[in-house]
Amino acid sequence: MELIGEEKRIRALFSEARFADEQTVPSFAGAWNRAQAKTVRPTRAFKLSFVAATALLICSVLSLAWWSRHWPQNHDAVIANFPSTASETIQVGQPANNPQPAKVAQHHRSDRARTLQLAARRQAVLVAAGKKTLRDAKAIESWQSPTAKLLDSSSDGLLKSLPQLTQTVKELKSFLGDQPQ
Amino acid sequence: MDIAELKAELETLHSASFGWALQCCRRDRAEAEEVLQTVYLKILEGKACFRGEASLKTWLFAVIRKTAIGEHRKNLLRKLRWSDSSEQATLISPQERPGVTFEKSETRALFQNALKSLPRRQREALHLVFYQDLSLSEAAEVMCISIGSARQHYDRGKKRLRESLGQTESVYGIDWRRKENPGAV
Numbered sequence: 001m002e003l004i005g006e007e008k009r010i011r012a013l014f015s016e017a018r019f020a021d022e023q024t025v026p027s028f029a030g031a032w033n034r035a036q037a038k039t040v041r042p043t044r045a046f047k048l049s050f051v052a053a054t055a056l057l058i059c060s061v062l063s064l065a066w067w068s069r070h071w072p073q074n075h076d077a078v079i080a081n082f083p084s085t086a087s088e089t090i091q092v093g094q095p096a097n098n099p100q101p102a103k104v105a106q107h108h109r110s111d112r113a114r115t116l117q118l119a120a121r122r123q124a125v126l127v128a129a130g131k132k133t134l135r136d137a138k139a140i141e142s143w144q145s146p147t148a149k150l151l152d153s154s155s156d157g158l159l160k161s162l163p164q165l166t167q168t169v170k171e172l173k174s175f176l177g178d179q180p181q
Numbered sequence: 182m183d184i185a186e187l188k189a190e191l192e193t194l195h196s197a198s199f200g201w202a203l204q205c206c207r208r209d210r211a212e213a214e215e216v217l218q219t220v221y222l223k224i225l226e227g228k229a230c231f232r233g234e235a236s237l238k239t240w241l242f243a244v245i246r247k248t249a250i251g252e253h254r255k256n257l258l259r260k261l262r263w264s265d266s267s268e269q270a271t272l273i274s275p276q277e278r279p280g281v282t283f284e285k286s287e288t289r290a291l292f293q294n295a296l297k298s299l300p301r302r303q304r305e306a307l308h309l310v311f312y313q314d315l316s317l318s319e320a321a322e323v324m325c326i327s328i329g330s331a332r333q334h335y336d337r338g339k340k341r342l343r344e345s346l347g348q349t350e351s352v353y354g355i356d357w358r359r360k361e362n363p364g365a366v
Contacts, residue, residue: 006343011293014311020289021200026214028195032188158240 182231190237197313201242205249205306208293211255211331218248223248236321239315242323246305295345303338306331 182190198220202213220237223229227288228245231237296304302324309320323330 007339008305010339013288014308016289017292017310018200021203022196024210025196025199026217031195031214031218032221035218035225038218038222039225054260059263087198167344 184225184235187231188240191224191241194217194241197238198241198245199311201308202245202249202356204305204312205246206253207297212252213254216245216252219252220244220248236319238313239319239322242309242313243325246323269319292346298345299338299341302326303341304332306334307342308336310335 199213200201202216202220203210205211206216210222223244224231230242231240234240235243294309299307303340305324306317306320309315309316309323315323317331317335320335321328324334326334
């Protein structure tokens with residue numbers, strides 16, 4: 001019985017609260033119209049972050065395309081400015097009687113030229129490396145110790161030269177002949 | 182159901198919806214209005230679509246509840262981000278904020294305080310049953326839980342509310358008697 005009474009009391013308190021809330025309910029029309037205005041308002045088609053990311057992507061793609069287009073030309077220019085010895089070497093390497101076929105396409109020609117230039121460059125590098133090795137070998141051969149002079153003496157000729165066999169016997173005989181028997 | 186029909190139905194439910202939104206927003210009137218407006222916006226944009234699987238009232242209340250939870254979460258994140266500005270906001274209690282319903286009746290204030298002391302689910306179950314006159318199964322549908330859980334929340338909530346109201350009344354009675362006769366020992 002007491003529980004039912006308590007429940008009734010709670011219900012009464014809730015209905016009192018509802019009554020108080022109903023006095024302060026905002027108008028439905030106002031809330032609805034505001035919501036409608038929000039839907040009518042044109043929404044931004046894209047976000048700023050999206051635009052920034054897209055712009056960055058386009059820039060990177062364009063720069064990559066530009067770089068890939070211009071880099072081979074720069075590379076060719078570098079090869080073209082390579083020392084003339086390289087081109088000479090390649091000329092030597094090529095057979096003398098090797099005329100270019102007249103009907104080769106333009107792009108094939110450029111590819112071939114590029115290949116030749118690369119080969120020339122490689123050969124030039126190899127030649128340079130060989131020269132350097134030769135120089136190093138010569139330098140090692142002519143190297144002398146700085147303290148070598150200190151070891152020199154007057155009897156170096158005697159010690160370093162081999163005596164001739166006959167000469168030694170002659171000298172011994174003469175020495176023994178001079179001695180009194 | 183076309184939008185004009187839905188609008189008429191929503192208008193009849195507007196008062197109850199506002200009461201439920203208030204409950205979901207811990208009696209913060211401004212937040213409740215914002216939530217209700219967001220719900221109407223969702224309906225207009227077709228983000229919340231009534232398919233007739235439940236009654237319009239339970240569907241609308243479920244939408245309001247979810248929207249209120251979402252808004253509360255957003256506000257919390259906002260407060261965390263702008264900690265400087267939120268410091269002032271946290272210092273002011275909801276009762277002191279402008280736009281929050283001022284409880285004139287003392288009994289009502291005590292009741293609201295006792296209700297606030299309950300856990301959210303228990304508070305929601307009691308509100309839906311006593312305030313909105315929904316059945317327990319409808320309340321369970323709104324709260325997106327099973328009827329068994331709803332019954333448990335309802336029973337526990339009722340018990341705790343009774344205890345809380347009894348405590349506050351006894352405290353109030355002692356205080357009142359002391360004020361009435363301060364000379365008595």
